[in-house]
Amino acid sequence: MTFEVRLKCREMLTSALRMGDLPEGSGDPEDKAVQLEEAIYEELSNSDVKYKNRIRSRLSNLRDPKNPGLRDRFLRGLLSAEKLARMSPEEMASDDLRRMREKFVQEAINQAQMAEMPQGTKTDLFKCPRCKKRNCIQVHTQDGGEPMVTFVMCDECGNRWKT
Known part of the structure; x- marks a missing residue:
């Protein structure tokens, strides 16, 4: 992984964290972006593809206007860079999306039970x-x-x- 690629990833993360108003008590978006990029690099430095995919996933979730809570929690320090770097898509999902997924799972269970x-x-x-x-x-x-x-x-x- 070249340092230029890492710098570009940090810039994109900083940009995603600066979107909209900063929540009260938030840390510096640039510092937070560096921490997040370093946590991802630490875990996936041996695989360029996995590293870039993880960065893309975090960018997408941090930019999502339907999930402002993730960005806010990270900026205010309620969610560590290490934790955010390792979260699954289900863990990063907004509360609405999580409820919708739970509803679909429950409906599938009900359908399976009714079939029995x-x-x-x-x-x-x-x-x-x-x-x-x-x-x-x-x-x-x-x-x-x-x-x-x-x-x-x-x-x-x-x-x-x-x-």
Whole structure:
């Protein structure tokens, strides 16, 4: 890695940190950029490609107008250069993006669970405790000498419970 490349990376990081208003109590953007570049270089000095990709990733996340919290936390010293240098994309994501990802994961889990549910009988005898609708499917199960158990799944929201 040439020192010229490192200097250019520091300049770009400084520029990204100077975007917009500086938060109260923030450190010098140039010093912070140098610290971040050094932390990335320390970890990835043996691979030009990985080093440049890591720099690009940090630039993109620091410039993201939908994620001002990352830049602010770093500038105010709440997030160290070493930590920011090693963060995954998921860790750097804005709170909105994190919530959206969690929602997609939960929906995928619900879909997988619903696919596992055996076919039952549609009924309006039960009211879903979550969505308060009466669009349900009931399944009766009985193991050996055990009493019969009724499982209910809301066809509206996917909520499941047993009666």
